[in-house]
Amino acid sequence: MSKLNIALIGAGRRGGGAHLPVIPKLKDIYNLVAICDIDEEVATNYAKQYGATPYTNVRDLVAHEQLDVVDITVPALAHHAIACFMADAGVHILCETPITVTLPTADLMIERAKANNVKLEIAENYYRVPRERFLSKVIEADVIGEVARIYRIFHEGGHHGMSMLRLRAGGEPKSMLGITQTSPVIPIIDRMKRHHTSDNWSLAFIEFDNNATALMVYSNVIHARSLGRGQTGISQIDGSKGTIVGEDIYVTPADDLQSGALGIAYRPKQTTIDVDGVEVIEKIELQLPEQTVTWENPLKNYAISERQMAVADELLSIATAVLNDTEPEYGAALARQDQEMNIAMNESGNRSKEAITFPLTDLTATERGTHESYQQQHGHPIEDIEAGIDTFFPRR
Numbered sequence: 586m587s588k589l590n591i592a593l594i595g596a597g598r599r600g601g602g603a604h605l606p607v608i609p610k611l612k613d614i615y616n617l618v619a620i621c622d623i624d625e626e627v628a629t630n631y632a633k634q635y636g637a638t639p640y641t642n643v644r645d646l647v648a649h650e651q652l653d654v655v656d657i658t659v660p661a662l663a664h665h666a667i668a669c670f671m672a673d674a675g676v677h678i679l680c681e682t683p684i685t686v687t688l689p690t691a692d693l694m695i696e697r698a699k700a701n702n703v704k705l706e707i708a709e710n711y712y713r714v715p716r717e718r719f720l721s722k723v724i725e726a727d728v729i730g731e732v733a734r735i736y737r738i739f740h741e742g743g744h745h746g747m748s749m750l751r752l753r754a755g756g757e758p759k760s761m762l763g764i765t766q767t768s769p770v771i772p773i774i775d776r777m778k779r780h781h782t783s784d785n786w787s788l789a790f791i792e793f794d795n796n797a798t799a800l801m802v803y804s805n806v807i808h809a810r811s812l813g814r815g816q817t818g819i820s821q822i823d824g825s826k827g828t829i830v831g832e833d834i835y836v837t838p839a840d841d842l843q844s845g846a847l848g849i850a851y852r853p854k855q856t857t858i859d860v861d862g863v864e865v866i867e868k869i870e871l872q873l874p875e876q877t878v879t880w881e882n883p884l885k886n887y888a889i890s891e892r893q894m895a896v897a898d899e900l901l902s903i904a905t906a907v908l909n910d911t912e913p914e915y916g917a918a919l920a921r922q923d924q925e926m927n928i929a930m931n932e933s934g935n936r937s938k939e940a941i942t943f944p945l946t947d948l949t950a951t952e953r954g955t956h957e958s959y960q961q962q963h964g965h966p967i968e969d970i971e972a973g974i975d976t977f978f979p980r981r
Contacts, residue, residue, distance in 0.1 A: 589615055589653040589908070590650070590652050590654070591616065591652070591655070592620065592621060592646060592656070593619075593621070593656045594643060594658065595621075595622060595658035596622040596627055596658070598681075599777055600658030601658040607889065607897050607900065608635075608900065611904075614904050615904070618650055618651075620638075621639075621640040621642070621643055621978075622639075624641075625639070628641055638650070641981065643974060643978050647670075652676045653677060654679060657671075657678060657679065658681045662959060664684065665693050665967075666974055668680050668694045670974050672697040672698045672700070672701045672705070675703065678698065678705045679708055680694075680705070680706070682709050682744055683707075683743070683744040683923070684921055685924070688924070688948075689968070690967060691917070691920070704912075706913035706917075708899045709748050709915050710896065710898075713898040715855075715869060716869075719871075720829060721752070724829075726876065728826070729827035729828060729834070730827065732755060732823070732824050733796070733824060734798050734823040735753045735754060735798075735800070737749060737800070737802075737820055738820075739819065742787060742801060742803025742804070744920070744927045746803055747801075747924075747930075750791060751793075754791075754793040755795060755797065756793035756794045757794045757795075758791055758929075759791075759943060760791070760792045761789065761790070761926060761929040761941045761943070762791075762933055762940050762941075763790075763933030764787065764933075765787045766787075767784070767785050768784050770782065770812060773812065775809035776809065776810070776811075781805060785804055786803075786807075789801045789802075789803075789930040791926065827848060833851065834853070835849065837849070851871060851873060853869050856868050856870070861888040865882070865884075868881045868882060882894070902914045925944065929949075932949045932951045935951060936950075955967075
């Protein structure tokens, strides 16, 4: 298998910091050739650490490197500009979440990638963690029957939460009811160095076209685990035959269905192996009286810890798509849909809890506000790609 030359853009961001240690571990797949960050010191320090060439401008990066893939980890407002620029340069793209901030800018990314025959993967990582991969196997094996309701309370929100709800429901979103509330908090800086002066709380209730429904509660302060919020969460999936509650899978024996129908909790077993001094998950297995469900780690031969597996999975997805000329596993279309659901939730909240139906066909007030704010801040329309590149990576 040929190695792919990859560059990381936005090394100083949280996403960049998470991706950088993983890329060298996939040494049979990638050559990390360059690191680009607007902060010259950040770019230089990371480039020295990983044996790559530093850049502070994406135009220079493209002009001087032979790139197969770029890993974009800059702020979401800049995703569409950099992705479109890279697509026009013929470089395949792994872009951090969300795909971008509005649906028109997401469509720009998708159209440019298609026009240039470029693969576009979005780094949605929540469903890629081993536990969620295993639970997908459990649902596919019909252990709990047909999924009816999903509860994700105090776990994740926004596009991440929508992705998980859509995946577990197994259907297309039909309608969205959102309730939003903003309340002040004392100025805080969370563990990820993000500043907060308000708690932006939301509740989403989604109906899917297969009659499944989902409920999610989330806020930025809950996500940050700050001020005591978000210490515990509720994750429950109700099926026609059983229920998944947190780590436990509840199944009722056939003989008990007419005498209480109490579920018996089964907890999966995780097996690990040592790979070059790193404890690596080999498999997760659930043994039931009538069947066994097993998820095997496709990355078990790499020295990749459980915390790094989702990032490695994303990187493997875009590499496989490029090398085999196939579509990425998650892809831009699903990423757009998850952001569409997130936008609909906010729009519903802003419209005094008016239900929003899918698909969204017109620019929402939420998106219009984002576009207007962007233009006021940066002095050009959000769709102006060239001006966007000069804004986020100005020439020195």
